[in-house]
Amino acid sequence: MRKKISSLNNPFIKNLLLLQKKSKLRKSQEEFVIEGLQEISYAQKATYEFSQVLVCLDLFDNALDLEKFDCEITEISLDVFEKLAYRSSTGGLIAIAKPKDLRIENLRLSSKTPLIMIAEAPEKPGNIGALLRTADAAKLDAVIIANPKTDLYNPNIIRSSVGTVFTNSIGTGTTSEIIDFLKNNNIKIYAAALQDSSSYLAEGFKEATAIVVGTEHQGLSEEWRINADKIIKIPMEGQVDSLNVSVSAAILIFEAKRQRQLS
Incomplete structure (x- = not known):
């Protein structure tokens, strides 16, 4: 009964x-x-x-x-x-x-030229949910969270992601662990930052690629900028110099998808 x-x-x-x-x-x-x-x-x-x-x-x-x-x-x-x-x-x-073990060492990539989104230290569940929805929409090979501030099984993240926390392949770890993972898998690092950067439209993303975004207020840590193959930016034509992290990630990811569909 x-x-x-x-x-x-x-x-x-x-x-x-x-x-x-x-x-x-x-x-x-x-x-x-x-x-x-x-x-x-x-x-x-x-x-x-x-x-x-x-x-x-x-x-x-x-x-x-x-x-x-x-x-x-x-x-x-x-x-x-x-x-x-x-x-x-x-x-x-x-x-x-029951949760899954999302540590970076357990992440498996099936593609030889994966397209990965990395977010460093995102804190707001709404932003994390939006990032996961973008990743699902683009059918990325993986989403990696560096230095996570909250666990991904927070009900607010599950809700704001409309369940795409389960549809994405996800890994978590420290910035250093993730950089090692990328280098060991020959994945190029494109770090989104304002300093010493070039327009994302001038770059090619057809090889194994990781697009790395930071928070709107803090940006990326110096460790990412030092280890990046390229530092890229989205040119701003108005008064503000930054976008919401999920918006920035979507622009960069879908440009990478566009380029890959042309090949």
């Missing part, structure tokens, strides 16, 4: 609320929460392991779909779902999943 939870004071529900808020708890318990039909579907396709799925039958309209989950299914009341859910339009489904 399927377990049912209707109390907001249930210890399991209280723990899930903390799991959504606290990165340290996600790491110690090795679990995180996924909300929404699309996000859960993407995680399934990416072979994430689910430990439990919570379903609100008042909102979930296809009970047969529950058979595809190889884990415990728990029915929750509408009150409990609304307490756990950030959004009301996610189909009445919440999953608890």
